Amino acid sequence: MSEWLINPADSPDRQKQKLLTITEVLMRRVEQITDDSGAAYAQFQRAAMLEDQVRERTRDLEHALDLLNASNAKLGEATRAAEAARQNLASAIETIQEGFALFDAQDIMVMCNSRFGMHMADVQGQLHPGLPFDGYVDRVSRSRHIVLPPGEAPAIWADRRRQRHRDRHVMFNVQMSGDRWVQVSEHRTAEGGTVVLQTDVTDIIRLERLERGKLLDDQARAIRATLEHINQGVCIFDAHLQLAGRNDRLGALLAIPVARLLPGTGFDILLHRMRQTSRIGSGLDWARLESWARLPQGRPPLSFELRRDDAILDVFAQEMPDGGFVMSFTDVTAERAALEALSQANETLEQRVMERTHDLEDALAQAERANASRSRFVAAASHDLLQPLSAAKLFMSAIEDEAVTPRARETLLKAQNALTSVESILAALLDISKLESGRASVTIAPLDLARLLRQLRDEFAPLAAGKGLRLDVLPCSAVVLSDAAYLRRILQNLIGNAIRYTERGRVLVGARHQRGAIRLEVWDTGPGIPEQDQDAIFREFHRLNARASASEGMGLGLAIVERACALLGHPLGLASRIGRGTCFMVQVPLAEGREEPVTLAPPPRSAPRPAAKDRIAFLVENDQDLRRALGLLLEKWGISVLDAATGEEALDLIEELGILPDFFLVDYQLGQGMTGIEFLRLIATRHGPVPARVITAHRGPEIRAQCAAAGIGLLMKPIDADALAAFLHDLP
Template sequence: MTHPLINPADPPDRQRQKLLQIVDVLMRRVEQETDDGGRAYQQFQRAVLLEDEVRERTRELERALDLLNATNARLAEATAEAEAARQNLASAIETVQEGFALFDAEDRLVMCNSRFGMHMSDLRDHLVPGLTFARFVELASRSAFLELPPGESAESWAVGRMRRHADRHVMFNVQTVGDRWLQVSEHRTQDGGTVILQTDVTDIIRLERQERGKLLDDQARMIRATLEHISQGVGIFDAQARLVGWNGRLGALLAVPAGRFRIGVSFDTLSEALGAQFSLNDGMTLERIAAWVHGSRPRSALTFELRGGAEIVLAVLAEEMPDGGFVMSFSDITAERRALRDIAEANETLERRVVGRTAELAEALGRAEQANAARARFVAAASHDLLQPLSAAKLFLASLTDVGLSPEAQATLAKAENALLSVEGILDALLDISKLESGRASVDVGPVPVGQILARLADEFAPLAAAKGLRLTVRPSNATVTSDPTYLRRILQNLIGNAIRYTERGRVLVGARPSGGGLRIEVADTGPGIPEAEQANVFREFHRLNARASASEGMGLGLAIVERAATLLGHPLTLRSAPGRGTRFTLTLPRAVADYPVGSPLPDIPDDGALNPDGRIVCLVENDPDMRRALCHLLEKWRLEVIDLETGEEALSLLDEIGILPDRFLIDHDLGDGIDGLALLSQLRDRYGPVSARLLTAVRSQALEAVCAAAGVTILRKPVDAAALAAFVLGAD
């Protein structure tokens, strides 16, 4: 076994010295002898390489020593800092006014200050690091300074204390000798340890006692004053049936000598005095009352009456108190009994008067029913009379669409048409809302072009939004849904109006988007939002979330009407909102196919009269002169030949006379005193066979719709829509 010339364990200086010696020897040998194979030179080369390697190893060892020295220095600094931090922590908890203790995750004491356990001086010697929490509780439970609650042993107290220790946060009071109190607050740390704080709350508890005593004294005075001011006589008895309190009214009612009323007198003594002056009502005896007073608890309330002489009647109510005592109240009901007698005597007189009055009421009821029927007829007539001129105005405006008006006049005309449409919707809503509230609402469900309704609402609300500095965006839509146009417009009108009313800055967005097989119409705003607790209340009548809204801006009925109308139509309505993030209402409707294209304009009227090459004739039967003139004006503008008549009788007579059957019939349903529109259509069919006709009416009635459906008659509602009218009179058979 060969030994290395250089021992790696030697210090760098020793290794360097050996290398220098080796080099010196080799050099001498090279100088003294010649080696033919060059071995001496090779050894020299190896010595040089070995010296370089030793030099590199020396540098590495020096760097390692420097790193080790730096690490040792930092470790010493960290140890000093940790010790300083521990000293600071110990000093800090020592300055805390409360007792402080820290237990680790294994429930062993880590450290505590001198105030911890100061009210139990017999624990001080045991409070050393490593003490278990269970041992600490055991020592505390057996401390001579601990005042255990009545009926509790040291063992049960320790069990309860350990049960509380299982909670993450605990706070309770502990009483020690000398009427001193500690508030113990225990909290779990993130690493599973426990921090305990002990606060002396003796002064606070004593002050609370004083305040409670004062409060009880004040309450006693208030109760006493209250008893003296009530009209009933009140007697308070303890669990042994001894008198402990009463008011002056009791003595006045019972006429018992003042000497009988004193603290501690038994109820039996007072009962004897009562039996001498009063009689009891039927079925009640003094023995039964005594049995209730001295009977087992709990006792149900006891009521009876005392009668003194021929006039005085006292109602007595006895009720048990939580402490086993009872209270008796005595009320003077003499006046009530006297009134009952007077009422009984008056009953006979009243019965005779009721017979006569019943006859009068029957007559009045008949008059009221007649008045109610008249009111119903008036409402129906008023609705018809209001919609007639409105329909005429719409038709007159429709006839002006192609008379060469300037763009500004055309725009104004369009705004006027939209305004009339809004008035129409409002009138319809006013007539239907009462039915909606009473549950008698009728709906006219059919294809509804969403784009038309949204465009009208955009024109209606654009000025209001601009006045508030809001950006109102109503996205167009070519969708058609199945709904009632009146109620759908009313729903969207209320939602958009509410959004503008309660939004102070930002924008209001209205748009429709497909959703499965239906259509979702959303009204979103950047307003203050609705708290979650208020989101159900906003649909209640007369409930306004923003109290700053004035009565002129609404009475809080809008969303109530929206919810009921949506429920009536079966359109789901949802609300999403958060304070400060705006509100979004979503109404989901079923899709439908439109009867005519959404937003389709009226047919263009050529100047050469080619619109009516076959000389189509329209027979118009309308008893309202303004409506008749408006319809004639529009039909003649479309190059149609019009026969306008006022009554059904005139129509039948004229058709028999001229012997020509018109191509289209427009017949008002309410034609005055003569035959109505349905009867006229029936006679026309009997004479001439099937005719192309529309029944004009402003009446929204399920009964009328059912009759028309059974007779195969199509209704064209007033106010008459010009596009629908054109589709009928100008369309193919």
């Protein structure tokens, strides 16, 4: 009952009518019911209260009705405003000159103006709201007013149009019948819809054609003026071999009246005239020229000469994009005459150049022979000097320390230092000689930098400490590709130079990683090298601010460094600041993969004097002084010595005595009979293996390879007493 009373779906009038009906029913029931005990009065009171509630509810309903009426009024105003806005939008769209259409995000046409599709009267009536975009494209592609590209079917054009619709912004021109043009542009809206505009650009296209025609006319006049201005004769033939253009210079060069070269003249007439007055150059004939001209397409460029009694013409013909071709005729008579004169002059000049070349070849051969002789002399002289140098060092080593006075000991030390300087100079000369003569051979292999840097640190630390310098060699575990011996010599020279020229401070040796390489750097805090002297320091016998001397150095270290780096292909760099120091840099490639690095031979170590009593040594040496000096040193160490000058004498002496010595010291060059290696092989064949060392001054890889193959150790001249003692100390 309460739901029937307050049903919100009823109108306010209906609800009021219901309340009045209820009131009347209640009043009638009150009047009809009698209650002796006062029940009628109670019901009357309840009816009065109910009437008050109904009245209050009626007032609420009337207020709600007022609010509803106000809302309906506002809704009506909003609807009228929206309709007015829609009408204004439609009016605005209708006023624009372009065709306009709006498609929603589902590509369904929402609205369009009356100009949309105005150039296609046969389909304009079919373009209306609710039409899908694909339907719009299909109708447009089949319109008889649209001019499709040549050979393109409506379906293909429609597919291309749909593909372009995928882009966010589209703009293209469409040709219509009657030589009209429409520009179509598409733009995406923020809601994902598409606005399509169709603009008539016929006037713009026609204006562009007019301007392009004027430009072409101007270009044609400019080309005409250019053709008349140049000194060449030019003629242009179209695809039908008819004369399309030429300049007046052409008639003068070909001796043809201008009246015979009117536009439309066939190529055969020009060809006939040229055959009458000229001879064609070698390599081409008139038939081939005519065949070339009559090719329909794909003519290669053609160049030939026409010769007359009084002129020579250089002709160049080339095809044009439209199927025609252009020919140019250049008078080269003066140039040919000059070339002939120049050719005659060249013959005379060539004869003189040939004579000078022979002289230079002779001079170069003499210089090469002199250079080779110098290299051989240096090598031979160095080898010959190493013999007495070894003897001198061994004689001095044989002097007993206790038998020498302090003053004599000081003199002896100076003499040993002088011999060491001479030895280093001879080694440098041998290195320079090998590097310049091209006889230096390298073995590129993976090399462990960590061990090399440790050896250099141990080698130069005492020298740096003696000068009060700090030597820092930073560790590096990289493996590089280089020749172990030459890379060590390069770093030895650089570190030695840094220590020699640095008076205070430090010398730093480190490695810096580069892309695929390691850059080895030697820094010092020396005086620096001026920029103008940075090239000169790599010359032989050049020392900066000092003269070359045996005690201070001959200036060969950096020359060896430069040539060795060039031989190995390692870039060498230099950076220096005056008063701050110098840095030498050598870039070495990193080894790829996991190759096993070569093992570097340890530097010579000072061995204790051998306790080799009751040992017998056999010394085979053809140099008497070196043999005596080496024998004295061995006898001083308590070793019995047998000696011989040649291998044959040594073999006879062993057979005669019937005694096999404990070890052999054999010179490599024993004369014409045999080498030291061959002698030791004979000993091993007859008596079995015996400890031995081959002595030589040759530092080439050949002897090292022979000794390694035979399993024989090598001692280099000048013989170092410590190295010899180390060999004896390791004897079994």
